[in-house]
Amino acid sequence: MLKITNLKVKIEEKEILKGIDLEISPGEVLALMGPNGSGKSSLANTLIGNPKYEVIEGEMVFEGKNIGEMKPEERAQIGVMMAFQYPMAIPGVTIREMLLASLRAKGLTVSALDLKKKIADEADKLHVEPGLLNRSLNEGFSGGEKKKMEILQMRILSPKLLILDEVDSGLDIDALALIAKNVQEMVKENKMSVLVITHYQRLLKYLQPDKVMVMKNGLVVDRGGKEIVDNLEKEGYKIYE
């Protein structure tokens, strides 16, 4: 479904990804781990087309399409989306208005009333305070509220490939379990693929990865299965020094 080959990326003249290879199949959960500054979030941002990141070499192919030249909105429309670590506040725009525009941009006919109901249902499942749905998106939300709202958006937009960028930071265990459950459901029901970016191990207890990758200094330093996670928990990142 997604195949990245020899990807090299720079930001402000500094090379931050130095040749990444990666492959994800439909319905697969890939955990991408690594210490701070290893390039995990840069890879995620490059995948969804953040203009700050410039691809200097390599390619990213999603369902047979080279997405490297596509605009961010085009990538989203074919099903590549990310739940942000630090989502932006959009004053005066509610999650409903934003999601309506997103679905319509995909060419779908959506009734605002049906969508409102669907959002309310999903909010309930994620234990999102209903009042948040009427407020400006992410404006004055707590860290946990923002994360839940990101997952709520994904539940409605149902991407084919979901990138979770440090979704576990700032969440308590209950919220974490709830988010993992909601993501797991999408994997089962829609054969959605997930790229889970995380610094810690705790999210992976709830969201079992099929494959694990470790990055450091812009390079992949380890690949394998769940055993890597267990090992990291015991030893820490120092084993890659």
Add this chain to the structure above:
Amino acid sequence: MSKKTDQDKLLQDSSYALGYTDEVEYAYQAPTGLTEELVRKMSALKEEPEWMLERRLKALRLYEEMPTPTWGGDLSPIHFEDIHYYTKPKMAAAASWDEVPDAIKNTFEKIGVPEAEREMLAGVKGQYDSEVIYGSLKRNLSEKGVVFLSMDEGLKQYPELVKEYFGKVIPIGDNKLAALNSAVWSGGSFVYVPKNTDVGLPLQAYFRINTESAGQFERTLIIADEGSKVHYIEGCSAPSFSSASLHSAVVEIFVKKGAKVQYSTVQNWFKNVYNLVTKRAWVEENAQMKWVDGNLGSKLTMKYPSCVLAGRKAHGELLSVAWAGAGQHQDTGAKMIHLAPETTSLIVSKSISKAGGRATYRGMVQMVPGAHGARSKVVCDALILDDLSRSDTYPTNKIMENDVVLEHEATVSRVSEEQLFYLQSRGISEKEASAMIVNGFLDPIIKEIPLEYAIEMNRLVELEMEGSVG
């Protein structure tokens, strides 16, 4: 840029859908320029009482003596001597839609007046050049004793009320443009709401300039008697002209003890109109005045709706939006004058400047000795969409009392790359994303205006945002 290409550019402006001119016959059109003879003839044609003629002549003398203001926008391109100060269309005011001539009907249909009426708006009045052609008032309003007439008709039917209040809160010599209006005013609305009467549905008036170089000098007087409540809506649009046109209105409002008045305007004049307007309300004890002011069109707008908070606990409010696009200068703001104890005021001004447009906030909060416990809050938010555009803020505070509170907040922002990217990452195009952000910025004001204007405003933002980013 030559005048010709300037005009071509204006005509090609796709965002201005009302750039057409209808053929209308005029019963009388005054020659250009302003003379005592013209003022006398106008007053005679309108069969006005002697005292009104005297006021007009006095105002004319004041107008001639006063210098053109040099602060604010550039007024030098206005050739006052080339303006037609009075035009009278051939037909008299019609009472129903059927009596309205087709050419005028077409214009109204393009603006959407009949739709507005179908939607059960309380009363619809349209001003076509200088006379009110079409007006209707729902029966329930008449039963309540609410008076909603053209100003000319108001003067005929209620001369005593007009004589008492006309020029009372905006004296004829208040400023040069108010003096001009007082000399040559024509049309506008006269509203009287009796004691303890809630008008319910909003009163609407549509104004339109249709003659090349026609100055439009409407005059509106609203009297809300004790304990009453009314919302008055004024909307404007003008078709294209080959030379700059002048619009200079005067609006006076009296909000009596315990009454509540909201006055909403969305002006979308064509981009060669000079819109120089004086608006002021007199607010008595426990009364509330709220101005909602949208300035989207015109070449230059200078408008600072004011509240004179004259009685204890009087409240004044202004919520405004200014959109300054290419070649536009919106010089707008508010004045809140606290004359009594425990008076409160709120000014929320939002502006957007784009493609070289200039948005200026100019406002004043005054608290006189004795205005104990007065409170005022001023919030100015400016959104600048590119490096060509400009936003300025000129707040003035004159505080002469100690136990008062005045807050001022001002922000200047841009549509951030991060916000755009966030929305794009949800599949929304860059253009649509920026329109969403701009509409979101305006949201607190858009919530305050009637739905049809809100939709028009959202659409305008979307059209104006085309190709503005990236």
